[in-house]
Amino acid sequence: AQTVTQSQPEMSVQEAETVTLSCTYDTSESDYYLFWYKQPPSRQMILVIRQEAYKQQNATENRFSVNFQKAAKSFSLKISDSQLGDAAMYFCAYRSATGTASKLTFGTGTRLQVTL
Amino acid sequence: GAVVSQHPSRVICKSGTSVKIECRSLDFQATTMFWYRQFPKKSLMLMATSNEGSKATYEQGVEKDKFLINHASLTLSTLTVTSAHPEDSSFYICSARVTSGIYNEQFFGPGTRLTVL
Numbered sequence: 001a002q003t004v005t006q007s008q009p010e011m012s013v014q015e016a017e018t019v020t021l022s023c024t025y026d027t028s029e030s031d032y033y034l035f036w037y038k039q040p041p042s043r044q045m046i047l048v049i050r051q052e053a054y055k056q057q058n059a060t061e062n063r064f065s066v067n068f069q070k071a072a073k074s075f076s077l078k079i080s081d082s083q084l085g086d087a088a089m090y091f092c093a094y095r096s097a098t099g100t101a102s103k104l105t106f107g108t109g110t111r112l113q114v115t116l
Numbered sequence: 117g118a119v120v121s122q123h124p125s126r127v128i129c130k131s132g133t134s135v136k137i138e139c140r141s142l143d144f145q146a147t148t149m150f151w152y153r154q155f156p157k158k159s160l161m162l163m164a165t166s167n168e169g170s171k172a173t174y175e176q177g178v179e180k181d182k183f184l185i186n187h188a189s190l191t192l193s194t195l196t197v198t199s200a201h202p203e204d205s206s207f208y209i210c211s212a213r214v215t216s217g218i219y220n221e222q223f224f225g226p227g228t229r230l231t232v233l
Contacts, residue, residue: 042226043154043207043209043226043227044224044226044227045160045209045211045224046224047221091159091160095222103150103162103165104150104162104211104222106159106160107159108158108159109158109159111157
């Protein structure tokens, strides 16, 4: 079974600074997707960014980018120019690319605080 | 992006009663829907996966007779918590997966907070 590990329960960053959230995973599969989801205080899960395992190029979405190291099974999220609205729980997630009903496996989450 | 709605957003019930939570995909068809449970400051725990027109697949440790899931159409799935007890109090989140596209994107509802007195 796949596992996703987020070793940082809490992180803090100053507004306008950059922060990196860590995620490692364990799988024997070669084809899969990785995701970062944001859960603000409203509890609505929001997709931040996704990465296909077969792509070597790291995904980028505006201020959000990932460092995907397939051999190391590492998938970190970098938030640049942090904003107060970035404060939330961030979950790393894994999903097999096999089958349309494949499940998301979530990490335990990292709570990000953004300070002035 | 695609929208998933949940109703109700909050519900308070007495112990022993049943509660039904609805999950709808508003602007897309979803052959697969997922139900999660989330405890305070914890991650999402998958309870079951439901496919339209067939029985739900429950995760290990989830009582299927207690958490009844019905996926009657491509846009509606319901979770019924039967004979609710205080330990069932939690935040329940549904998610629907689009059937088209290469990513089979999964969208989440806003959640339902259940409090059992």
